[in-house]
Amino acid sequence: MKPLIRIASGQGFWGDLLTAPMAQVSNGPIDYLVMDYLAEVTMSILQKQKNRDPRMGYARDLVLLMRDLLPACIEKNIRIITNGGGVNPIACSDAICEMAGSLGVRALKVGVVLGDDILDRIDDLQKDGHALKNMETGEPLDNIRGRIQSANAYFGAGPIVEALRQGAQIVITGRTTDTGLTLAPMMYEFGWKHDDWDKLAAGTVAGHILECGGQASGGNFMADWRSVPDLAHLGFPIAEAYPNGDIVLTKHESLGGMVTLQTVKEQLLYEIGNPREYITPDCVADFTTIRLAQEGRDRVRMTGVKGRPATEFYKVSMSYLDGYTAFGTLTYSWPEALQKAQKADEILRIRLKDLGVKFDEVRTEYLGVNSSHGHLAPMNSDYNEVVMRVGVRGRDREAVERFGMELAPLILTGPPSVTGFAGGRPRPSEVISYWPALITKNAVRHEVITRTL
Amino acid sequence: MKVQLLRICHGRSGDKGDTANIGLIAREEKFYPLIERVVTADRVKEYFGAMVLGPVERFELPNLWALNFLLHNALGGGGTKSLKNDAQGKTLAAALLRMEIDVPEGMMDGHV
Numbered sequence: 001m002k003p004l005i006r007i008a009s010g011q012g013f014w015g016d017l018l019t020a021p022m023a024q025v026s027n028g029p030i031d032y033l034v035m036d037y038l039a040e041v042t043m044s045i046l047q048k049q050k051n052r053d054p055r056m057g058y059a060r061d062l063v064l065l066m067r068d069l070l071p072a073c074i075e076k077n078i079r080i081i082t083n084g085g086g087v088n089p090i091a092c093s094d095a096i097c098e099m100a101g102s103l104g105v106r107a108l109k110v111g112v113v114l115g116d117d118i119l120d121r122i123d124d125l126q127k128d129g130h131a132l133k134n135m136e137t138g139e140p141l142d143n144i145r146g147r148i149q150s151a152n153a154y155f156g157a158g159p160i161v162e163a164l165r166q167g168a169q170i171v172i173t174g175r176t177t178d179t180g181l182t183l184a185p186m187m188y189e190f191g192w193k194h195d196d197w198d199k200l201a202a203g204t205v206a207g208h209i210l211e212c213g214g215q216a217s218g219g220n221f222m223a224d225w226r227s228v229p230d231l232a233h234l235g236f237p238i239a240e241a242y243p244n245g246d247i248v249l250t251k252h253e254s255l256g257g258m259v260t261l262q263t264v265k266e267q268l269l270y271e272i273g274n275p276r277e278y279i280t281p282d283c284v285a286d287f288t289t290i291r292l293a294q295e296g297r298d299r300v301r302m303t304g305v306k307g308r309p310a311t312e313f314y315k316v317s318m319s320y321l322d323g324y325t326a327f328g329t330l331t332y333s334w335p336e337a338l339q340k341a342q343k344a345d346e347i348l349r350i351r352l353k354d355l356g357v358k359f360d361e362v363r364t365e366y367l368g369v370n371s372s373h374g375h376l377a378p379m380n381s382d383y384n385e386v387v388m389r390v391g392v393r394g395r396d397r398e399a400v401e402r403f404g405m406e407l408a409p410l411i412l413t414g415p416p417s418v419t420g421f422a423g424g425r426p427r428p429s430e431v432i433s434y435w436p437a438l439i440t441k442n443a444v445r446h447e448v449i450t451r452t453l
Numbered sequence: 454m455k456v457q458l459l460r461i462c463h464g465r466s467g468d469k470g471d472t473a474n475i476g477l478i479a480r481e482e483k484f485y486p487l488i489e490r491v492v493t494a495d496r497v498k499e500y501f502g503a504m505v506l507g508p509v510e511r512f513e514l515p516n517l518w519a520l521n522f523l524l525h526n527a528l529g530g531g532g533t534k535s536l537k538n539d540a541q542g543k544t545l546a547a548a549l550l551r552m553e554i555d556v557p558e559g560m561m562d563g564h565v
Contacts, residue, residue, distance in 0.1 A: 041533060136470070222546060223463035223480065262463065262478070265517050269476025271467040275512050275521055288514050322534060363529065363536035371537075372544040374504045376551055391536030432533050434470065 001243060002031075005189050007182055007206070009236045011035040012213025014042045014059050014084075020213060020236045021065055025072045027252040030238060031189075033073065034181040035062065035082040036211050043175065044319035044432040046086035047119075047150035057088030063095045070100055074108070074169070081160055081181050085172040087117055087150060090449075093172050097453050108453040111168025113159040115446040116175040118316065118439075119151045125443060132316065132437040144435060147320040153439060154315045156281030157203075158194070159446040160184035166450045175317070177280050179207030182239060190243040194282075201285035201307025202245040204278070208285075209249055209267050210237055216249065216267040218257035223266065230256025247302045248295070259298040281315075281441075284308040313438040322433035323360065324400040327391045328407040329367070331420035334384050340415035341366055341388040347414050348390065351406055357399035359392045387420070393431065400428040454558060459550040461564075462488060466546035471531035472523050473505075473542035475549055479518040483560070488520060489513060491554045497522055500552055522549075 008030040010021030014037040024030055037059040050057025062084035073080055085092040093112045100108050118125065122141075126132065132141045152175035161184050163171045171184075183203035186192060192199045209216045216237040218228035235255025240248040251259050268287065272278055275287035284307060291304035332341045345364045352362070365371035367387035369379070392403045404426040411418050458477070461484040466475040477492065479485040494511040501509075507525030514521060528542050529535035539545070 222465060265478050266465040269519055269521055270465050271469055271474045273469060275514050288516055290516055361536055365538050372539050373548040376548050389538055393536055434532060
């Protein structure tokens with residue numbers, strides 16, 4: 001058994017810093033590179049792409065990154081784990097294999113995790129008694145049945161561990177939890193059992209710290225953003241994992257950023273919900289048991305994490321169409337910037353009312369004044385400039401489109417000294433809402449395929 | 454004396470659907486019992502007023518000198534449905550750090 005393994009975060013979301021993964025590979029020793037691509041909104045975008053072209057539906061960025069990553073990772077024996085397969089992991093692995101072939105790579109073993117996509121099985125599952133009702137509101141699935149765009153169960157680390165055991169150097173999954181990507185190599189390397197709850201919880205918490213990339217190593221750092229060295233070359237976090245479940249959070253010395261108690265704590269609390277019950281398919285982690293200690297520069301040791309048994313359910317996330325939105329902005333300058341923006345909003349609303357177009361919501365915010373903090377923000381007496389941002393939402397696409405035609409006319413038919421309309425008319429975009437549900441684990445089977453190039 | 458939370462705490466916020474999640478962390482261990490006593494769920498609910506339509510829940514993490522708040526129905530529907538510029542509540546931790554609390558005399562000695 002290795003005395004320790006180093007797991008490096010390469011991407012924290014689809015759209016993250018593209019230079020980060022290669023920086024992790026080039027600037028110091030790592031054993032695994034994990035790249036998290038999937039948020040709920042990402043799944044629905046990928047599903048739309050797959051509907052248009054059955055060869056699409058995965059993070060294309062990933063394939064482009066592989067051009068540099070593959071040769072370097074093969075040379076250094078670094079394994080890559082990613083959920084960038086989105087709603088089409090097979091097509092993703094095809095594209096990566098094609099890329100590898102064009103680079104002259106030989107004997108590459110790629111593992112693919114399948115089975116999380118249950119879109120085509122919903123009717124059968126319902127017939128078998130799986131209600132898939134909304135786990136937050138209790139509403140029946142029939143309320144949205146015809147509008148569902150994607151439906152995926154969240155897998156944990158298990159299927160990735162299988163792929164690693166089969167010798168996969170790259171593991172591509174669909175909807176796997178962000179935390180499972182990081183936990184899997186620890187289970188595989190150290191032989192952690194599926195019911196060793198404390199160790200699984202430690203690996204899960206490490207996964208939570210890594211899942212947002214640079215946000216754990218100095219990015220978006222509230223405590224003291226000025227003190228973070230060289231954010232331009234921010235080094236993403238690395239989890240140094242030990243067989244006993246200890247984890248040291250660190251980063252490559254030659255890159256920017258920093259790993260301190262404060263940077264780690266901010267990420268630990270990010271979107272955790274109830275800290276005593278951080279539920280994943282692998283375990284239930286208790287964040288109130290975490291012990292942190294700064295043991296050196298850019299080295300934070302995490303110990304003591306307690307876990308409880310996993311639940312018998314997978315979480316399922318479905319996306320469904322829920323109307324349309326459009327947004328537009330206009331910029332008003334001094335003098336009386338805010339008053340003029342408010343007048344423009346008033347005029348706009350009268351015109352929309354005259355047209356008889358109806359919306360579920362019209363919201364106007366004044367950027368630079370109080371769009372972020374509302375009534376908590378103290379008001380100035382005379383702003384230099386104010387951006388009026390108007391958004392509308394409704395089921396009627398034509399009404400939302402009509403709104404987009406009413407913004408530009410305000411420039412010549414409303415209050416003066418207004419600018420910032422270079423982007424053209426606001427276009428309607430689809431609202432994708434989420435339907436969280438639970439399903440018993442035995443109703444969803446994962447499948448692991450390994451292919452050798 | 455009145456002290457803005459920003460001086461003694463830091464934090465981070467984000468979303469879970471239409472629920473905003475705000476982590477509030479004491480900068481030093483000595484400030485944790487103070488914020489645990491003073492920054493209650495009720496006080497945070499009252500502070501945000503009309504910005505939060507649902508209840509506010511609070512969880513304590515003394516091991517991290519931290520409190521975690523869930524502000525329900527606070528993001529205009531959440532996700533792609535929300536019309537807010539800050540649809541994910543990313544700036545709400547900063548909004549909470551604007552809060553002023555009473556700090557006992559002497560506790561801020563040596564702090565700028």
